[in-house]
Amino acid sequence: MPTIDRIQGYADELTAIRRDLHAHPEIGFEETRTSGIVAEKLSQWGIEVHRGLGGTGVIGVLKGRNDGGKKIGLRADMDALPMEENTNLPWRSTIPGKFHGCGHDGHTTMLLGTARYLAETRNFDGTVHFIFQPAEEGLGGARAMIKDGLFQKFPCDELYGLHNAPDLEHGEIAILPGPAMAGADFFDIRISGYGAHGAMPERSKDAVVIATSVAQAIQTIVSRNVEPLQAAVVSITQIHAGSAYNVIPGDAWLCGTVRAFSDSVRALVRERMRAICAGMAAAFNCEIDVDIRDTFSVLVNQEEQSKVVEQVARTVVEPSKVLTRATPKMGSEDFADMLQTIPGAYFWVGHDGSVPVHNPGYVLDDKILPIGASMFARIIETRLPAG
Known part of the structure; x- marks a missing residue:
């Protein structure tokens, strides 16, 4: 019919x-x-x-x-x-x-x-x-x-x-x-460094450098922590920092989403994101706050x-x-x-x-x-x- x-x-x-x-x-x-x-x-x-x-x-x-x-x-x-x-x-x-x-x-x-x-x-x-x-x-x-x-x-x-x-x-x-459809988390990562003149980077805790390092490290979670036969995605969809050509910003924000078909995989990604950010905070002597929110169930x-x-x-x-x-x-x-x-x-x-x-x-x-x-x-x- x-x-x-x-x-x-x-x-x-x-x-x-x-x-x-x-x-x-x-x-x-x-x-x-x-x-x-x-x-x-x-x-x-x-x-x-x-x-x-x-x-x-x-x-x-x-x-x-x-x-x-x-x-x-x-x-x-x-x-x-x-x-x-x-x-x-x-x-x-x-x-x-x-x-x-x-x-x-x-x-x-x-x-x-x-x-x-x-x-x-x-x-x-x-x-x-x-x-x-x-x-x-x-x-x-x-x-x-x-x-x-x-x-x-x-x-x-x-x-x-x-x-x-x-x-x-x-x-x-x-x-x-x-x-049939992935579960999803949304996340916000706030980096609190220390700003300085663009010509004097040694006096800063450069939030842009820290943000790019965090972004690169987070991209290793799927390739190096998630079991290859499990599907997962970590996407950084927003980066916010700076307001002038000659000012090194002290603050930066990263935002994005995590997708997976398994709640255990989502939990693993959350754990690794927090651990990576804590390590980066120690490495760069700054503060990094991580907010990860369960937005969609599988x-x-x-x-x-x-x-x-x-x-x-x-x-x-x-x-x-x-x-x-x-x-x-x-x-x-x-x-x-x-x-x-x-x-x-x-x-x-x-x-x-x-x-x-x-x-x-x-x-x-x-x-x-x-x-x-x-x-x-x-x-x-x-x-x-x-x-």
Whole structure:
């Protein structure tokens, strides 16, 4: 079976919603307009709405023909990125410094399409919880919703989420049982040395030299401390120091991220980073403070729910386009925190376009909106069959 005809019939309306969200992006915990639109649409379709969970989160509750069955959660993220958009689209971002460069506007729209379809047909028994989550992009939106009692107030037996994938072909759907996305730490390293005139380096504790030495040493962790068969990444993504040509700065900051599929590997990297910084502080006779924060858990897809996604995908797209040997991704996703509590699966929907997410020129392909919405809808009709 192809994409659900009923959903395909209002594809233009979904596209209009998505492009409106795209033109008015909101970053984490600021999704006031977005959550308002979500709540309005859900209410319009007769779905029970709850707002304010995790800050700007929205939950829609829909009962089927008989509500005594299982409860399944479907989740979409709503936040944009704090970056500029570099496209000439008519619906490009109207807000400087904010851009839906990861396609969360599409995820929100897909789940709205699913909600409308299920509200109109109710061809299922049980309860669906539509989870519209804020602040996925490293700000802890999933953890905020969980802390606010998400699964106590809206219990789920299973949980599903998705992401667009410009690295796949249009209409391909990928699902990987087991560890599918890396866990991540963010880190800040502050170096407190001693500044001096640029012509008198002997009077300084040169924070730039110290910072570059720390950066080089940290790059040895993966190659010399992590077991070769274990995957890990340590990336320094920011270096800040200095303000003049003739001043040796006394302070410098290094920031970045750690990625790994194993919590033990992440613990090893943290330990080595702290040890290296302590050694460098002694070697250069300065102070180095290290702050490492657990930001994303490892995303682990359960076997049973992964098979559900695979089976459903074969009814939505050509079976040859269903990929079950997908490669784990070093990217991270805070849906992982929800999957640590509720068994579920997270999958990818491929689309046209070669520009990757988090790039200023990224463009979501609106043709996948009915595909994602149909995937969610058929998961519900498969796992909560009517009668």
